[in-house]
Amino acid sequence: MVQQMLNWSLVKTAGVLVTLTLTPLLALCLLAIWYLPEPYSFTLWGLSLTVMACAAAVAMLAGWLWNRRLTRQVDLLIEHCHSLALGEPETLDDWPSYLAELGRLGIAIQVLREALVDYLSLYRRFFEAAPDMFLSLSPAGGHILDANQAFCRTVGLLRNEVLGQSVERFVSLDEGWDAAVSGKEGLQKGRVKTGQDWLQVEASISLERGPEGQPWVLGAILRDVTQRELLHRELLSKSTALEKALEEIKNVEELKDQFLTTLSHELKTPLVSLKGFLQLMLSGRMKPEDKQNYLEICWRNLSKLETQINNLLDLARLAHAKDQYEMGQVELGKLIRTEADNLRAMAAERDVSLDLTQVTPAPVMVMGNAEKLIQLVDNLLLNAVKYNKEGGQVTVGLEKLDNRVEFKVTDSGVGMAREHMAKIFNRFYRADLSGTGRLEGLGIGLSLVQEIVRLHGGHISVESEPGVGTCFTVLLEAVY
């Protein structure tokens, strides 16, 4: 268009020159031809034509030169605009002064460009300074058109290494980019690859309607939520732990209430008989032949009371004053045989046999407190007899394994379900192992056993099968 305009200017210039030069000359020639005689008039005609031809040639040459000058300025202007478009901060300072016609137009373009750059730089600075990752994407292909510093820093690449790449190479959305492209609204969760690792991000996808109404992705803002998710998970796990602790506290409270009720019952019941029979004897209402029986009942209940109180005190003492027990060498085999013999009468009453054939005849020495070890063996043997079936058997085993001693008590009783096995060592836990609905004792027997095992630095475990029986295994350190 500019070229056309220039061509038109050339023609116009040439025309003006020709008109201005030739019109008076032509008028002069016509007057001369009209008034001058013949040889002079022909000469004048020739001269006029020559001058006209020269004027035309000069006009054409001037037009051509003018056209060249303007074309050069236009080329310079176009070249300058290209430089500006490529972001080169080139100014028009070096514009040749002898080509001033279009220079002002160039300066106007530069002013416009600078205004635009200022305007865009606000957005660019915001884009670059954002701590979130900004990505501009090609609507159809999902290729990265632009990425801010936060993104380049995160992926550990330079901007030109990122531009043009598929966004899926760096960013994966939990629900996939297809869902994002299909116009799914709201924040989406995803991950950004950072070298060998992944950052968890929250993605806000910018969409636009395409020419046919289809959604197009324009870009994405990605926020690093790794730390937040980590804290969230931590919070969640802490909250779960707190809930669990609260539940445990509630259970402990419940257990405590149950324990107080049980304690009251277990301590008061022997007292009721003791007090009642003593009152009967004191009041003189007792028949003389009943005296022995009543005294035996009193004695039995007194012993029961003593056992309960001792167990309670032992448990408290074991838990808080482990270093106060005197330790010495104890021959465990002999101790087990003695305690089993003491229990034989009670076992026979319940038709339960005690089998000690698996107790090694060789002396088995352990370092421990003899009194507590007796309590440990007693408790386990007593439970095995008590929760056995009629005609059942209790097998006791003792053997030396390298530097450890294994003591086993196996019964052929009611056994227990897994839910009980996890809790039987808990203080005050009582399971209906007899199957009668009766919850006997204070629920501290096995807890006491465990405390004694701990006191000796040992380990206790239980295996059981409902209806088949239960086996307690105690491991203690051997002494040579």
Added chain:
Amino acid sequence: MNAKPPLVLLVEDDADTATLYMAMLSAEGWLVVSCENGQTARDWCFNTQEPPQLMVLDVRLPDTSGVELCQELINALPGEYRPAVLMLSAHGDPRMPSRCREAGARAFLDKLRDLDRFVDTAKLLLEEQASLNNSRFYHVNLTEMPD
């Protein structure tokens, strides 16, 4: 002709305590049937030809709660045979007397109370029961025994 002695049903799981109460109740010349758990008591009650005039129930039984047993037996026995119920407990739970009263028990005693108190309460309940049976006047409520 001597009147027939009252029949007392004693439900107590601890053998020694049961022996004690049996000795006390028998000493009064009453007939005592002793059961060690709820099921035995239920079986006996539903099969006996002669319902008891007094039931002495332990609150804590191995197979059921004494409170539930009290309610069940009172509801099961027809009005004219409905016995007086004395509940015994070693619980020390302050809510227990009112729970027993709601279940239909006429008296509640702590097991550690004086034995004479136990016998006196049983005696009083039997007398009231006799008077109720004679007058067929049932809406007397004596659940709270004065100290």
